[in-house]
Each structure stands twice: as structure tokens, then as C-alpha cells.
Amino acid sequence: MKLILHLSFLILPSLFLAHYSSAQPKYEFRAAWIATVDNIDWPSKKGLSTAQQQQEFVQLLDMLKQTGMNAVVVQIRPCADAFYPSPYEPWSEWLTGQQGVAPYPYYDPLAFMITETHKRGMEFHGWFNPYRAVFNTKTSSIASNSPTRLHPEWFLTYGDKKYFDPGLPEVRNYVAHIIRDVVTRYDMDAVHFDDYFYPYRIDGKEFPDHHSYMLYGKNLSKDDWRRSNVDSIIVQLSKTIKSIKPYVKFGISPFGVWRNKDKDINGSDTHGGQTNYDDLYADILLWLKNGWIDYIVPQLYWEQGHKLADYNTLIDWWSKHAYGKHLYIGHGIYRAGTNKAWKNKSEIPNQLNLLHQYPTIQGSVYFNARSFITNASAWKDSLQHNQYNYQALIPAMPWIDSLAPPKPQVQVMAQGDSFLLTITQPVNSECIRRVVVYGFDPLDKIANHQNPKYIYKIIHAEGNVTQISVPEAIYNQFRLAIAVLDYGNNESGLQYVR
Secondary structure, eight states: OEEEEEOOOTTTHHHHHSOOOTTSOSBOEEEEEEOOGGGSSSSSSTTOOHHHHHHHHHHHHHHHHHHTOOEEEEEEESSSOBSSOOSSSOBOHHHHSSTTOOOSSOOOHHHHHHHHHHHTTOEEEEEEOSSEEESOTTTOOOOTTOHHHHOGGGEEEETTEEEEOTTOHHHHHHHHHHHHHHHHHSOOSEEEEOSOSSOOOBTTBOOSOHHHHHHHOTTSOHHHHHHHHHHHHHHHHHHHHHHHOTTSEEEEOOBSOSOBTTTOTTSBSOOSSOOIIIIIOOOHHHHHHTTOOSEEOOEEOSOTTOSSSOHHHHHHHHHTSSTTSEEEEEEOGGGTTSSTGGGOTTHHHHHHHHHTTOTTOOEEEESOTHHHHHTGGGHHHHIIIIITSSOOBOOOOTTTOOOOOOOOEEEEEEETTEEEEEEEOOTTOOOEEEEEEEEEOTTOSSOOTTSGGGEEEEEEOOTTEEEEEEEHHHHHHSEEEEEEEETTOOBOOOEEOO
């Protein structure tokens, strides 16, 4: 497929006037979570028209792109429902106000969101909640084709919510079918799971899975059996994803503490509270060691100096326990102004300054997207004009793909007051995912393309032919070079335009 882009290069000179910080890497994952459950981020409320939903999402994307993000993590299955036409689960109530009712006029929100995200040269990570099935048993809309109605024996009520029973093999198979369907039909860059495996404990209440434990617990303690159940679904999902599209990444965003040091010498120097291993039954380190997941985003929503869970302590601990996989840090920008510590406008900039000192950390994800709209503590402005004032490429994962694509071929044709660049990959080479346009000072004999200030545009491409229209004034003023990225984010060598 041929993609024609008309680029405005009028702001390119500003790239060379901006202050360059050596702490700002060329390769960095920068994303925001877009939560759909309870209309946290998008759509802003139930029952918006198709046009309103689409307009809101495009505005959200444009704002995040402007801030410096190169990916979004969008919640597309919050509660055994779907933000896409699913053969297994009903339409989400947070679209139309009633579960099972499709958008009108009809459209496929997931296909729309992926297309718009890719148009902006950004990655789309589909965020699924594995086990939550009913958000509120008293108020949630439940469709007739909800799995909770079709297979009531799969579900357990805990507090005011209903969950799939993780101890049932048929539940794990069902969730794998959900993921298989979406990965097969949609052009997502990654499958993303959050921290809700077994639910967070409710004081004085035990999760009611005694029946499935008696059936399948064998000789394991209940805690070990629960962890085994979660391990099993992670392995199954990893195999499912990679069997369909090996380049699609699998990531997890766990609670910020794996285990406390007082329970495990390998744990972090944190104290109290619930943990992944002991309460959510998620043995994250095992998954990383065994290569079942490609990236991890621990939710470090505490400030620097927190008495029980210090951000500085945790970022250091996670940096030593990624086992060669990608580690992105989850930042709690939603906490801006909520207490004395989070009224400090330097909190997030300071967190990023520390993060950039760790070579084993490849990026950040922010909760939540709407916080950038309110711009509390001016953190959107800080990112846009300081930490993220240059664009970044998403780092490659060499265990998935380590081979860089060949240099593109570039043909130039004058068209009135502009030049048309036709960028083509060699015959039989792999498809390209994005095109990177660099602009160098023509007097620089050796152009340092590892310096991110020279990146002008990161553009999505379909197939192996992309066309870019460049104004004549810009073409003559700057030394332009083109590189291409494959599906694994491996970058080719530079092909200079002239």
C-alpha cells in the first residue's frame, strides 16, 4: 500500500535552536494509559455519538503526541466486555451506556483507535483485564450474552465485583481465546495486562475459590496453587500471542512491590501493604526469568522519600530484576496535588532525572491520560518542553528480532514548489512499520543521528512504499536523511536524500 504524506517542515529550524540534554535518550518508550473502565479517560461519558467518541480520541492522541508520547496503552476489555465487535463478549457499557449495545452509527472503535494511533507514528498496546467480569454487582449493566450469564459456574463474587475463577482450566482457555481473536484480527503492537490478577484483598474476607481448590489444588498449598494458576495463564497467553504474530509484544503492569524484604531476602526494602507475590499471586520475577513476557511496567505511584514504599528504593530494585527484558516505570501523575509530597511540582521531573541514570530502564508509562488534559503541576508542559522536547524511537527487543532492515531507496521528483520523496524498500525485504526523517545542518560533515534533536518526524508506513512531500525551501536548507523501522523497531542505516 502506498502512503502519501504532506509534511510541514516550517518548524524544523527550531530543532537546532533547542537546548539539548545529554540525559534525553534517542531510544525510549513513552506512553500513557487510556482507561475506559468507568469512563476514566475515554469516552468522557457513556452514550456519546460515534462522531463525539472519535473526536475525543483523536484530540487525546494529538495531545499525547504533542507531549512527547510515542505509544498509548488503551483498555479494550475492562470487564469481560469489548471495545470491538467480539464473538465472545458483549459491547462495553462504557461506550453506549448499556452493555451489549453497539455504537451508533456503527463503527469498530478498536480498528479506529489503532488506525489513528499508527497515523501518528505511535504504537498501540491493547490493554486487557484478565479476570474482572462485573465492575459493580449492584449497578453494572449486564447483557444477555455476557459470559457471566452464559457460564455462571466460572465466576465468583468478591466484595461488590464479580471475577472469573482463575483456578478453572476452562477459564484460562476462554481468556486465551479472547486474546487469540484480537491478535489475529487487529494490527496491535502489544498485548498488555494490568495488575488485577487475583483481586486485592478485602479485610476480613477470603476469596471464595475453595471449590476449585479442592478440585485442582492437588498437593499444593492454596497460595502456591493460586500462583501456579496465574503462571499457567501467563505461559498460555505468551504462547498464544507468539504463535499468531511473533512480533507482537506481551507486557504486564504489576503493582509496584513484588515482595517486601522482611518476607524474602530478594524483596525490596519496602514495608507493609499488599504485594504481587503474597496477595495478588503474581510471581512477576518468574515470568521475566523464563521469558514469558517482553516488558514490565511496575506501578510506582509513590513519591521520592515515601516512608513505606520509596520511589528511589523501588526504581533501583526493579532495575536489578528485569532479567534482560524491557523495564518501563509507571508514574502516578494522577496524584498531582493530592497531598503535601505530590504538591511538589518537581516530583515527576525529578523521578525522570533519576530514571535516566539507569541503563536497564527503557522508558515510562503515565497514569492516566486525562491528567495531561488538566495539566496539574504543569507536568504536561514540563515533559513537552524539557524531558521530552525531542522525539524518541521505541527501543527494539533483540530477543524478538535483532536484524535491522536494509537502507531504503529514495527517489526525488520536483513538484512545483516542493519535492516528492518516494521511499522504497528492496524487493523481498520485510515490511517496514515506520519512516524516520532526519534533518541535519548541511555544513555538518559527520551527522550524529544518535542525537535525538535531529529527528524531525516519525511516520507510520504501510507496506514498502511511502511518499513524503517536502517544501522546496526546506529541501534546500537542510540535509535530509531517511531511515526505516521494521516491526521490531530495528532501524536501518541512513539514506541521504542528497
